[in-house]
Amino acid sequence: MNLSKSKYCNAIQCKKMLWLDTFLPAEKGEISNQAILDNGTEVGIKAKELFGTYIDIDFQKDLSVMLNDTKKAIESNENAIITEASFDYNHNFCSVDILRKMGEKYEIYEVKSSTEIKDIYKEDASYQHYVLTKLGYNVVKVFIVYLNSHYIRKGELDLNSLFIKEDITDFAKERSLTVENNIQEINEYMKQKEEPRKDIGIYCTKPYDCPFFAYCTKKLEKPNIFDIRGMRFSSKIKYYNQGLISFQDLLNEKINEKYKEQIDFEINKKEDKVEKEKIKEFLNTLERPLYFLDFETFQQAIPMYDDISPYEQIPFQYSLHIINEKNELSHKEFLAEPNIDPRRKLAEQLVKDIPLDVCTIAYNMSFEKNVIKKLASLYSDLREHLMNIHNHMKDLMIPFYNRDYYSKDMQGSYSIKYVLPALFPNDPSLNYHELEEVHNGSEAMNAYINMGNLPIGKQQELRKNLLKYCELDTFAMVKILEKLQEIIEKAD
Ligand code: SF4
DSSP states (O other): OOBOHHHHHHHHHOHHHHHHHHHOGGGOOOOOOHHHHHHHHHHHHHHHHTTSSOEEOOOOSSHHHHHHHHHHHHHTOSEEEEEEEEEEETTEEEEEEEEEEETTEEEEEEEOSSSSOOHHHHHHHHHHHHHHHHTTOEEEEEEEEEEOTTOOOOSSOOHHHHEEEEEOHHHHHHHHHHHHHHHHHHHHHTTOSSOOOOOOOGGGTSSSOOTTHHHHTTTSOSSBGGGOTTOOHHHHHHHHHTTOOBHHHHTTSOOOHHHHHHHHHHHTTOOOEEOHHHHHHHHTTOOSSEEEEEEEEEOOSSOOSTTOOTTOOEEEEEEEEEEOTTOOEEEEEEEOOTTSOOHHHHHHHHHHHSOTTOEEEESSHHHHHHHHHHHHHHOHHHHHHHHHHHHTEEETTHHHHTTSEEOGGGTTOOSHHHHHHHHOTTOGGGOGGGSSSOOSHHHHHHHHHHHTTSOHHHHHHHHHHHHHHHHHHHHHHHHHHHHHHHHHHHHO
């Protein structure tokens, strides 16, 4: 078997994952996010700059070209930084993100776009250390290079503060024999012609969600323990291992009331639950005029603008529906131009659009509140107004979070993406699937990030679709509020 860093790491998580990926790749589910991949590329480029001048080994489909180019770079330089330096020992291939050559000594730097070190990163670097050591290279140091979450950009990017280099040399050295054994075991495992029998377990989500989970659980009765919302995966596996798998199995078990309620409602096809007084109590906290607010944000692994940390949420768009004292509905919106720092303009527009002392409603408001608080900390002239908006916010999620209103169709979730279709099952105007191009927050983020690179015509189309998507988020809130009022009136 020809192994690589990623194949080795997949097999460390679960050998069957590698087997399925090799022999049944069509069964793989989709879990990657383009923005994460792009962030990874950007981090890789910046991490290389950390080392000054470097020789880059170009990616080639024919790996032997990369191996040859690496050999040449090593042989013709006494001291050098070589990126994507590629090696193969006995069909175990690896490209080292950054290799430092100092005469006869070598240092390995494995770059990660994360803000913390995961055990799997150490396994990855240990595999590289093993390959190079077996080929006779004197590897004296092994580092993981990752992002410093406390870094806040001020002026020029300070790469030395942005990145953290963690020395894991001792771990990699001690791991050598284990890596060798692992490689042997993986090779044996991969010889199997029949699909290996392996039950699901905690490793199905650790360290990463396995893309074959749907395949490996396809024979389980539906709905089952893995459909319970909010329960930790480790607890689900515990019940699964006890044979408590289908909702029927779980119905009479001692489990948290919320989980039990989900099961009970779905199995017994119960009517909607309405805690009239509690919903009324919530509605009474809302005073007209009402401002329904929703932000869209994006994140950058490498902060492009001042006062931003890696992966901080940067608002670029909002939608605002307004119900005035006469119960009339109007709409305002903001969408920043691409490739600029959108924050100041957005904050200025927001304080123009939302007056002081009015009730602003969000769904899961902690997100909107955090965005506003951050803007207030940046712009002292707008601080008072922004904090006024912040302090007058109400959360429309509350009746659903508390299950004062609950329907079996919410499937245990209080997310607006479940609540909305449960309340309005046949309304295409409230169906995110009916939208073009942008259907969820991560698609909105990707669309905005990429918009600047598109031809003008395509940009305009994307802008239109982004605006429609965000508008639906706040329009949905308006409809949900109307529905709650209607339900209360009916119950009276
Ligand atoms: S779902 Fe679990 S058992 Fe199946 S391949 Fe993935 S990690 Fe392995």
